[in-house]
Structures are given as structure tokens and as C-alpha cells.
Amino acid sequence: MFKKILIANRGEIAVRIIRAARELGIATVAVYSEADKTSLHTLLADEAVCIGPAKSADSYLNMNSVLSAAIVTGAEAIHPGFGFLSENSKFATMCEEMHIKFIGPAGSVMDKMGDKINARSEMVKANVPVIPGSDGEVYTGQEALKIADKIGYPVMLKASAGGGGKGIRKVEKKEDLLAAFESASQEAVAAFGNGAMYLEKVIYPARHIEVQILGDSFGHIIHLGERDCSLQRNNQKVLEESPSIAIGKTLRTQMGEAAVRAAKAVGYENAGTIEFLLDEETEQFFFMEMNTRVQVEHPVTEFVTGVDIVKEQIRIAAGQPLEYQQDAIQITGHAIECRINAENPKFNFAPSPGKIKDLFLPSGGVGLRVDSAMYAGYSIPPYYDSMVAKIIVHGENRFEALMKMQRALFEFEISGVVTNAEFQLDLISDAHVIAGDYDTSFLMEKFLPNYIKQEE
Structure with missing residues (x-):
């Protein structure tokens, strides 16, 4: 069992993990932004390290800062909680390279299942029912129109690299598809740096x-x-x-x-x-x-x-x-x-x-x-x-x-x-x-x- 773990998160989930670790006899390290200096997870942990200013990109999403905090404090593992770096395959791989255990799946599994197109393909192989839709990434509105005509309306547009409700549009009829595709794709680029989409038949009511x-x-x-x-x-x-x-x-x-x-x-x-x-x-x-x-x-x-x-x-x-x-x-x-x-x-x-x-x-x-x-x-x-x-x-x-x-x-x-x-x-x-x-x-x-x- 680990002697010390670092919690790469904040708020209630960081508190939840600290309590679980303490019940297992494990010392904890909290990381916090300047805005979270007096937050409960910072106060409850055995050690606390400031990893940057308030902006998430400069603190909780800063992989180098989080890993540095783990190394400096001697943490053997990192629990990412949810959100932030929890589904970041690069971070999971970096932890592995630094001989710090990432408390979650391997980065390769995240890549496989985080990409919705790959995930769909894997599920078909495993005989898991999938929603009728596109077999791969869709890059243009015209391509989306052809697929939607085949599977029938209404359809759901989803960002291939998406999550958290970003890059999602429900399209009820053909006339609305091109505008919805452009809007969802642009939102996906802004949120994930990837504008690729895929289509699914809307299952309703669901x-x-x-x-x-x-x-x-x-x-x-x-x-x-x-x-x-x-x-x-x-x-x-x-x-x-x-x-x-x-x-x-x-x-x-x-x-x-x-x-x-x-x-x-x-x-x-x-x-x-x-x-x-x-x-x-x-x-x-x-x-x-x-x-x-x-x-x-x-x-x-x-x-x-x-x-x-x-x-x-x-x-x-x-x-x-x-x-x-x-x-x-x-x-x-x-x-x-x-x-x-x-x-x-x-x-x-x-x-x-x-x-x-x-x-x-x-x-x-x-x-x-x-x-x-x-x-x-x-x-x-x-x-x-x-x-x-x-x-x-x-x-x-x-x-x-x-x-x-x-x-x-x-x-x-x-x-x-x-x-x-x-x-x-x-x-x-x-x-x-x-x-x-x-x-x-x-x-x-x-x-x-x-x-x-x-x-x-």
C-alpha cells in the first residue's frame, strides 16, 4: 500500500479522497491554486503545495506543476478525482514515466475510450449494442448530411474528442444540419482543439x-x-x-x-x-x-x-x-x-x-x-x-x-x-x-x- 498520495484536484472530491486515504492510513498531499489557499482540502491534507495562480490552466491543469509537487513531497501516487487531469492520457503517461502511480487506467486505455469513434469500434467488437450512427469521424457538413439521410432524423452531433456537454447539437430536420454542424465543430475546436464530429441517431424518449x-x-x-x-x-x-x-x-x-x-x-x-x-x-x-x-x-x-x-x-x-x-x-x-x-x-x-x-x-x-x-x-x-x-x-x-x-x-x-x-x-x-x-x-x-x- 502507498505511504503517501497526492490529490490533483480541489473541492469536495479532493476532501472525499483525503478522507478515504486517511482511513487507509495513507498520508495526503493537497495541491492548490492561489485562490484556494483557505479551501477545505488544503486545510485537511497532511501537506499542501501551491501550484500556481487561480486560472486552472496555470494550476490544476498544469501537469508539470502537479508532478513537481508529487516529486518534492515524495508522493508515490496521484489521484486525479474527476475533471481537470482525470481523463488526460498524456498526464497518466507522464506519471508512469516518472514512476508515480496514476490512480486510474493507463493512458493507452484512455486514448482508446476517450476517442468516441475508437470507443464505438471497440464496443462493436465486444458485442456491446451501439447507437446507429457514423462509423468514423465526420469533417464536413455535406458528409454529415449523407449519413443523417441514411440513419434518419432527429440526429445528435457530438464532438469526437468531447465531454462535459461541449460540441453537442440535436438536429431535428435536414434544413438545420449544416448550421448546427458548423456551430458544434467550432465549439469543439475551442474546447478540445479538435473539430471532428460524429453523428448518432437520437434515441427518444430515453x-x-x-x-x-x-x-x-x-x-x-x-x-x-x-x-x-x-x-x-x-x-x-x-x-x-x-x-x-x-x-x-x-x-x-x-x-x-x-x-x-x-x-x-x-x-x-x-x-x-x-x-x-x-x-x-x-x-x-x-x-x-x-x-x-x-x-x-x-x-x-x-x-x-x-x-x-x-x-x-x-x-x-x-x-x-x-x-x-x-x-x-x-x-x-x-x-x-x-x-x-x-x-x-x-x-x-x-x-x-x-x-x-x-x-x-x-x-x-x-x-x-x-x-x-x-x-x-x-x-x-x-x-x-x-x-x-x-x-x-x-x-x-x-x-x-x-x-x-x-x-x-x-x-x-x-x-x-x-x-x-x-x-x-x-x-x-x-x-x-x-x-x-x-x-x-x-x-x-x-x-x-x-x-x-x-x-x-
């Missing part, structure tokens, strides 16, 4: 279902059930739950087995997620992409399985075999996670950085967990993602989990900054959400229009 997998260095891979991430705003997840109400035992087994096949096909090691779109009418599911890192929503899976995913990541990276067999993984009860962002839903979800004056995080009761780096007196910087906390609940069944989340959101109090907590309370109290009657279009097309009218 559920966004992801399956958590774990794989060790001995080729043993298991899945930990699924999460339903269908409640999204602008392609960004808002609320997640496990298990999915849309999936029965047979389909759960089929999707889990497909996810394991996908991971085995690329020799996957560590924690990862296979994302699917589910057509509820036909019960057909299709591979979307693979996330080669720990997910924001991993706590719901931890609640229903009892598996500490972050600890397992560290153990796997240290060369230890997975102690779990697939038959030992049992889904118990129901878990829900709400993402709390420093943003104002009444003003188009505009970011709301600032100093926290008073703060009360709900913490009482069985089956309630709050992952956060906030504290009273802390100033939320304006330079990073607006997520400041995650409230996660677990109940014996879905109704109990829903009621527990309503109670937790009702108790949550913060002053000095505006958050989306009240919005989340309204969402979790919506009749459609309570009934489980929603898909990926629900939040944007049904809930938000009514919510905005009420606010006006």
Missing part, C-alpha cells in the same frame, strides 16, 4: 443509464449496478439515483454484463463507468461512452452496494486484487444524490460566487451523507465549477429516499451566496419525479418551463 465498474490489474472486472442520470440540464446531470426505476432484474443483468464485456475488451483497470441510453418502449439499450474516472455521482452506488469506490481505486492502484466477486454485489434499498451548485436558478442559473456567512448542512439521521468543501466564512471562488456540495440519501425503498431527500433539502441553509437547493427541493417534490416518470428531456422541456413561469 433514459440515461450508467453502470459502475471496477477492474483490478489481474483482469478481474465486476459491475456495481446502475445509476439513472436522466434528469439533466443542458446535458449536465442535476440529480442521480440508484437503482433505476426503469430497469427490472433481467435488463439490469444484461446491462451489467455488457458493461463488463466493454471493460474487458479494452483491458480496463480501476474504476470506470459505461454509459448507456435506454429506449424504454423497446427495452433496448445502446452504448454511449465510457468515463475513465470516478464519477460525481459515485456515492449513490456506494450507498446501495456498501462498496467504498474511492478506497477500491487506491487499493487497485497499489496492486491489490479485488476482493469482491460479482455474486457478492447486492443492491440494497435506494439512493438519491442532489448536486448543490452556487448558482441562481431565477437568473438562468448564473454562477453565485462569494463569501459564505452562515451555513447549516443537514447531517442527522440514518442514511444521509453530505459531501462538501464548504464551511462558514469560506469564500467560493469564481474560477471553477459551481458545484459546492452533494447531498446523498439512502432509504429502504425509493419513496423513503425521496422523503429523506426532501427533508434534507428543507434543512439545508446557507447565506452569503445563492444556491440551487430550493430548485432541487421543487424538483424532488414534483409529481412526475416522485412517480419516476421522466427521461432526458423532462427537465428542460417540461419541468423548467413551468418552473420559470411560477417564478415570474
Whole structure:
């Protein structure tokens, strides 16, 4: 086992990793930007190293600075968390060259699965269902038109090197395709330095279902059930739950087995997620992409399985075999996670950085967990993602989990900054959400229009 690891991240995920490492008896090194000098992860770690100014490109994304901090402090491994360098294959390879263990898959696997075209090809070979679409990268609007005519509208344009909702456009009819292609391609160039696109048939109505997998260095891979991430705003997840109400035992087994096949096909090691779109009418599911890192929503899976995913990541990276067999993984009860962002839903979800004056995080009761780096007196910087906390609940069944989340959101109090907590309370109290009657279009097309009218 490692004696010391460095956490190449910030905020609640850095705090989460520090706590897991401490429980394993491992010393931790935090890296921080000048804007994060007083952040909780900096204060909790055994050591802390400033790696640059506030701008991410000059600090958390500065590979040389992060690696230098690891070398100077004698860290044997680096946990990247999510975002920043977590899916950067060059960084993973650099760690390997410096004899520092990257807590995640190899850079070669990231390259294989990070490129959506390559990933699609690998899944076809592994007999994993894929969405009808282009077989390779698409570089021109005219080429896109030919493919769309073949697979039928509506289609989804996606950046080949994309992620985080960038370079994505839904095109309903032929007349709109050329303009959408140009817009999405330009956005992809700005975000990823690569304007190549690919097309997929739109599966609608759909559920966004992801399956958590774990794989060790001995080729043993298991899945930990699924999460339903269908409640999204602008392609960004808002609320997640496990298990999915849309999936029965047979389909759960089929999707889990497909996810394991996908991971085995690329020799996957560590924690990862296979994302699917589910057509509820036909019960057909299709591979979307693979996330080669720990997910924001991993706590719901931890609640229903009892598996500490972050600890397992560290153990796997240290060369230890997975102690779990697939038959030992049992889904118990129901878990829900709400993402709390420093943003104002009444003003188009505009970011709301600032100093926290008073703060009360709900913490009482069985089956309630709050992952956060906030504290009273802390100033939320304006330079990073607006997520400041995650409230996660677990109940014996879905109704109990829903009621527990309503109670937790009702108790949550913060002053000095505006958050989306009240919005989340309204969402979790919506009749459609309570009934489980929603898909990926629900939040944007049904809930938000009514919510905005009420606010006006």
C-alpha cells in the first residue's frame, strides 16, 4: 500500500479522497491554486503545495506543476478525482514515466475510450449494442448530411474528442444540419482543439443509464449496478439515483454484463463507468461512452452496494486484487444524490460566487451523507465549477429516499451566496419525479418551463 498520495484536484472530491486515504492510513498531499489557499482540502491534507495562480490552466491543469509537487513531497501516487487531469492520457503517461502511480487506467486505455469513434469500434467488437450512427469521424457538413439521410432524423452531433456537454447539437430536420454542424465543430475546436464530429441517431424518449465498474490489474472486472442520470440540464446531470426505476432484474443483468464485456475488451483497470441510453418502449439499450474516472455521482452506488469506490481505486492502484466477486454485489434499498451548485436558478442559473456567512448542512439521521468543501466564512471562488456540495440519501425503498431527500433539502441553509437547493427541493417534490416518470428531456422541456413561469 502507498505511504503517501497526492490529490490533483480541489473541492469536495479532493476532501472525499483525503478522507478515504486517511482511513487507509495513507498520508495526503493537497495541491492548490492561489485562490484556494483557505479551501477545505488544503486545510485537511497532511501537506499542501501551491501550484500556481487561480486560472486552472496555470494550476490544476498544469501537469508539470502537479508532478513537481508529487516529486518534492515524495508522493508515490496521484489521484486525479474527476475533471481537470482525470481523463488526460498524456498526464497518466507522464506519471508512469516518472514512476508515480496514476490512480486510474493507463493512458493507452484512455486514448482508446476517450476517442468516441475508437470507443464505438471497440464496443462493436465486444458485442456491446451501439447507437446507429457514423462509423468514423465526420469533417464536413455535406458528409454529415449523407449519413443523417441514411440513419434518419432527429440526429445528435457530438464532438469526437468531447465531454462535459461541449460540441453537442440535436438536429431535428435536414434544413438545420449544416448550421448546427458548423456551430458544434467550432465549439469543439475551442474546447478540445479538435473539430471532428460524429453523428448518432437520437434515441427518444430515453433514459440515461450508467453502470459502475471496477477492474483490478489481474483482469478481474465486476459491475456495481446502475445509476439513472436522466434528469439533466443542458446535458449536465442535476440529480442521480440508484437503482433505476426503469430497469427490472433481467435488463439490469444484461446491462451489467455488457458493461463488463466493454471493460474487458479494452483491458480496463480501476474504476470506470459505461454509459448507456435506454429506449424504454423497446427495452433496448445502446452504448454511449465510457468515463475513465470516478464519477460525481459515485456515492449513490456506494450507498446501495456498501462498496467504498474511492478506497477500491487506491487499493487497485497499489496492486491489490479485488476482493469482491460479482455474486457478492447486492443492491440494497435506494439512493438519491442532489448536486448543490452556487448558482441562481431565477437568473438562468448564473454562477453565485462569494463569501459564505452562515451555513447549516443537514447531517442527522440514518442514511444521509453530505459531501462538501464548504464551511462558514469560506469564500467560493469564481474560477471553477459551481458545484459546492452533494447531498446523498439512502432509504429502504425509493419513496423513503425521496422523503429523506426532501427533508434534507428543507434543512439545508446557507447565506452569503445563492444556491440551487430550493430548485432541487421543487424538483424532488414534483409529481412526475416522485412517480419516476421522466427521461432526458423532462427537465428542460417540461419541468423548467413551468418552473420559470411560477417564478415570474
